[in-house]
Amino acid sequence: MVRRFVKEGGTCIDATAGRGYDTAFLCSLVGDGGKVLAFDIQQEALDSTARLLKERGLKATLLHASHADLAQYVQPESVDCVMFNLGYLPKGDHSVYTRFESTAKGIESGLYALKKGGLISVCVYYGGDSGYEERDALIPYLRSLDDSKYQVLMTTFLNWKKDPPFPVFIIKL
Numbered sequence: 001m002v003r004r005f006v007k008e009g010g011t012c013i014d015a016t017a018g019r020g021y022d023t024a025f026l027c028s029l030v031g032d033g034g035k036v037l038a039f040d041i042q043q044e045a046l047d048s049t050a051r052l053l054k055e056r057g058l059k060a061t062l063l064h065a066s067h068a069d070l071a072q073y074v075q076p077e078s079v080d081c082v083m084f085n086l087g088y089l090p091k092g093d094h095s096v097y098t099r100f101e102s103t104a105k106g107i108e109s110g111l112y113a114l115k116k117g118g119l120i121s122v123c124v125y126y127g128g129d130s131g132y133e134e135r136d137a138l139i140p141y142l143r144s145l146d147d148s149k150y151q152v153l154m155t156t157f158l159n160w161k162k163d164p165p166f167p168v169f170i171i172k173l
């Protein structure tokens with residue numbers, strides 16, 4: 001889905017850098033002429049991301065900041081895609097994870113930053129020891145987005161066991 005919305009030379013935001021795999025993916029899509037900003041509130045995540053980018057010869061601007069403050073770093077209607085992968089840092093501290101309040105502010109800011117025709121993808125992870133409250137608050141919030149401005153799609157892995165994540169796509173009309 002993200003590949004369809006991001007072209008070479010584009011601008012993307014990874015709102016939850018984590019171990020850097022999504023940042024690296026976005027960098028590979030925009031190429032040398034593009035721009036990727038990656039946010040995380042944990043230095044460990046940014047260090048991991050920096051290492052992965054170096055290994056792969058890629059470049060992004062890494063920001064030790066909450067995605068709730070994303071609007072401070074970008075111009076309105078300048079971004080092609082914003083990715084959120086919710087939850088905690090894989091193989092990291094399970095007590096630090098995304099929370100509804102900052103995620104909703106991040107999505108609001110992402111919508112402001114997004115070009116018309118751009119995409120926000122949110123992969124909602126829950127299960128084990130966290131994520132249920134965020135999931136339960138996010139669904140009504142996403143449902144409330146103005147349907148004359150945004151198309152919101154929620155998808156499900158119907159046959160996955162346990163608590164499968166669900167991807168949500170918001171397209172700015």
Ligand SMILES: C[S@@+](CC[C@H](N)C(=O)[O-])C[C@H]1O[C@@H](n2cnc3c(N)ncnc32)[C@H](O)[C@@H]1O
Pocket residue numbers: 015016017018019020021022023039040041042045065066067068085086087088089090096097098099102103
């Ligand atoms: C599931 S991980 C992201 C995985 C990552 N995209 C990857 O490719 O490895 C979620 C990350 O969100 C970060 N996070 C939690 N709250 C945040 C916030 N308010 N702003 C930015 N990052 C946040 C966590 O520190 C964690 O590293």
